Amino acid sequence: MTINPGTVLPLAFTSYVLYKAMSPSDMSREITWQDFRSTFLDRGLVDRLVVLNRNRVRVYLRQGGSSGTLNQPHVTTYTFSIGSVEAFERKLDEAQSELGIPGSERIPVSYKDEVSVLGTLIHFAPTLLLVGVLIYMGRKGPGGSGSGIFGVGKSKAKLFNRETDISVKFKDVAGMDEAKTEIMEFVNFLKNPAAYQKLGAKIPKGAILSGPPGTGKTLLAKATAGEAGVPFLSVSGSEFVEMFVGVGASRVRDLFASAKKNAPCIIFVDEIDAIGKARGKGNQFGGNDERESTLNQLLVEMDGFGSNEQVVVLAGTNRPDVLDDALMRPGRFDRHIAIDRPDIKGRQDIFMVHLRPIKTDEDLPKLAQKLAALTPGFSGADVHNVCNEAALIAARHNQETVTGADFEAAIERVIVGLEKKSKVLSPEEKKTVAYHEAGHAVAGWYLEHADPLLKVSIIPRGVGALGYAQYLPKDQYLYSTQQLMDRMCMTLGGRVSEHIFFGIVTTGAQDDLQKVTKMAYAQVATYGMDPELGPLSYGNQDNKEQFTKPYSEQTGQLIDNQVRALIGTAFRKTTDLLTAKRADVEKVAQLLMEKEVLNRADMERLLGKRPFQDKLHELLGTEVTPQDEKYLKPTIETPPSSS
Template sequence: MIASFILTFLWSLLQPVDTTNQMTFQDFKSKYLEKGLVKKIYVINKSFVEAELITSGNDNQVGMNNGALNFFGQQVVGFTIGSVDFFEEQLDLIQDNLGIPQNERIPIAYVEKVSIFSYILPFVPTFVLLGGLYWLTFKMRGAGGKGAGGGGMGGIFNVGKSKAKLFNQETAVKVKFKDVAGCDEAKEEIMEFVQFLKNPKKYEKLGAKIPRGAILSGPPGTGKTLLAKATAGEANVPFLSVSGSEFVEMFVGVGASRVRDLFQQARKMAPAIIFVDEIDAIGKERSKAGAMGGNDEKEATLNQLLVEMDGFESSDHVVVLAGTNRPDVLDKALLRPGRFDRHISIDRPDIEGRKDIYKVHLKQITLKEPLTDNFAGKLAALTPGFAGADIANACNEAALIAARNDCNYVELKHFEMAIERVIAGLERKSRILSPEEKTTVAYHEAGHAICGWYLQYADPLLKVSIIPRGQGALGYAQYLPGDQYLISKEQFMHRMIMALGGRVSEELHFPTVTTGASDDFKKVTQMATSMITRLGMSPKLGTIVFENNKNSGGFQIHKPFSEKTAELIDNEVKGLVDHAYTKCKEILTAKLDEVDLVAKELLSKEVMTRDDMIRLLGERPFKERNDAFEKYLMPPKFSGGKSAPPPPPQETA
């Protein structure tokens, strides 16, 4: 309040004259100049005139009555001028008319006045910035004192400190190794690291060195972070967990400072474990050309990490675990032995792994029946290719569906509905198809089902539906592929034939075709292109890989083959697709009545199961190649006793 008053007073003093007491030049001329009341004239900043008046008894009273302002006993009047030359010319003219000699004329002084604020104003942004930083420091210091790891200098001076979360016996993690399933080999590797730190002398007495670190890599949702949490839950050593993105800040040098602080904390608490999640945020391969901006900061952070893991200073009994789903982009210096000695790959689980994961998640769900190996195996067989996160999502969806239907228990049908929703999308009840569209979709899906039923290497059919689901699917057929790691050329051809079954069925039953097979064409083209260009399944092209070279930005640099070879590739791809189309048309033409039978059943029921297909067509003429399907999903009456008829001779596709 006092400072504001002082500033206001100083500002008023520095102003030339109060604007309420300004007058015009004509008033000044008639009231003061022509009457000889002007003592001295000050021209201020070449735009304003202050005239000091002669002070005597009567004149003082007259001056005050005429609007003069009294400053410390001096009467002053002021007015603005447009031009100094014009003002001087008028002043000389008036004094010439009054007959005033040259030596007695009114003196004129030229003054430059500058406000003190013109000096202060350039520093205002600096003061504001410093004040903001001080306020931010004060707030952060208060928050740091209340939070974990606060206190000390705090605030802006703590920006280079590590943000790693510490887990130990006081802040225990409830996840244990028994809660992690489907990755037994990875568990053994991680458990060995824990043993290294618990009893290092057991290994050191034989001359072994404790490994510096391990990279956990694999597709999203396979349990990398969960495995690290289990390590924190099992280990009796301090566990520091940090995300790779927490090293990246807007301030230069903060990332490297946080890396130093992280390892300094770990060495003080050694033996200890550091877990860096999503390490690709700072561990990407360094650019060979000079990089600018944020890339330099990331490279500085990576360089500091490399030094801390294997520099002149030894990280005694500190193990670094890192998780990423993009190991291909990591810098080679980061992956070499001496830094990350172990590369642990966590892939999607097989049927037994999925069964173990289901057992872990089903313990939290209220089931109608006791949890058995057969129940978990049945769910595992229904979800080929699911990762741990997908399985957890399916179990949660099943519980939500059961609760939505006011059920007291979660049953198998709820899991089947949840899996169907995860795979095919939400059922679109609001999308009502016209009778013509519904008939087209029924014959389209019937074409797929019949092709798959009579092809030896097709995957087992579980369900066919013409209920719209997801964003664009008007119908779908659910198959159950097995855990297969090698695919033959004949299996590729059968999959292509089955994918073309929908379009061929439309051609055989309707005068025109629709856009329903667009996604099928895309899959067929991708399979045929991979067979020709990557898998060496073309006798004309041989065992050569023909792939376009692309740079790191995804832009094509050049084709590593000639135009003649490109034309040959196109012809070979088209030849494979045409051959699959011909075979598909032969099968559906021979089974035209059965396609009609399945389509009519779909139109009446909308959903057909495998039992419905067996009721209409009889048992499938080929033994299922998916062992999990036969073990967990095939009904007992088809799994034993009467053997399946021998497969008819079939021409190789």
């Protein structure tokens, strides 16, 4: 065992001091003045007295005088307290005069000041403790990093080694072909910078990777570093801001200094909107001074790069609209790479990546194709969650492999939540939910532009869903007024069915009404589809940071009236449709109450083939027809600004 002298010596010194402070040779007993007078002074046993610190008197006895005194044979000295030295001297003189002791034989009294080592240590214990804590923080630092409190301005960026820590390549990133193509230019520059420099070209300083959560922004940045074979410095935007003033700017400087030492390398700042928000907003009370100073330092560091330093800065954010304009200008973050949710072809590629480690007997290409069609709007993280949930469901049932039914159950779990077996509906509630969901299903079955129905259920799931209908929408970015009207009618099918069959309405249509209201306001106020209001757009009505309306009171009243009229038209159209198809709603509702879950085959047996062609219906089978090949290719249409 290795002994550290720096630790042993202080412990030995402390032990010695405590030993001397509490040594038995210095032990004494506390007595009173009466005990001193009657036991020692009157019997002539006192040799001398010592006044300590002007408040205590130590009694020294003659040789042999302590034997058996006060039944304390091991005590060598006695002490008693005094109020003042003058009073003590007067009482001592009076006592000796009463005893007739001549002046030449009176007891000698001396005065002495003593300091207790133990008392002094206790007195300075808080100060010593504080000094010890500061020394510990200065040497060790939080988390054992060794930087300590004096290294609070050091960057917390984690460095991934190019040989061992970065194993992600572009082949491991699926569903974002356009983004990979655009970012490949950074990889080529880091691999072969001379080819660009000899032509006078300068590589862009950085790129913003923006997109919804779970679309793979961080994964793409790491794959860029792995593909280029260079070090990768990863840091979160929130790690720059601390309670200490100036720490953020200091960490930015240290981060870029480390990057220059490891050049060529890649810096990835995740959630850069934590420090990159537009300056000058909400700063009346000085709450953003530290964040803004951090942003200013980041701007300086990025603009101070030389073209030959071979350092690329990538940043990820979910909110590119709040970033400062100075951060987005050419020369800093030159490229703005949007990473959206994948289309059906992208989801198929992502499923192929995540299905490889899954133990299944299914044909992986066909399974990935089917699952991609069943998961419109899913991000890469959602796809990975589906594969993981399917494996968990198979393991829960002690299966040897994961089957296609497990994947469908996993999709259902991700979309509508876990089945609530403890929530038992009364017969009246079950009947109401059955007719409500039957209204949705029948309305969508006979509306041309409604999404094809895949499954309808009255089993309670999730937080508040007593039933649900699962549809199979295609990846569509542009909608006409007729398509939006059919979607509104399908959404209102549950409320209309309750009104037709029971003459009353329940609270079960709350979510449906919110969706319909949102679609109606979008058509009138955002997309300019209302003939009365005209082709005007007033932006996104869901913007909660907008405190004033961009239109007058009269226009607002007109918007409300037109929205109410639009929803009324959809309600009347749905009422006419379900009244005409009343028998079909009855059949679907009765079978729902019996089986609780109906799939597409059950609907076809009850209602016959859907009168409109489902363009994605073939994707759920075993083969894909040539006519459906175009639906497997990435869509290149320009999506609207909001939906």
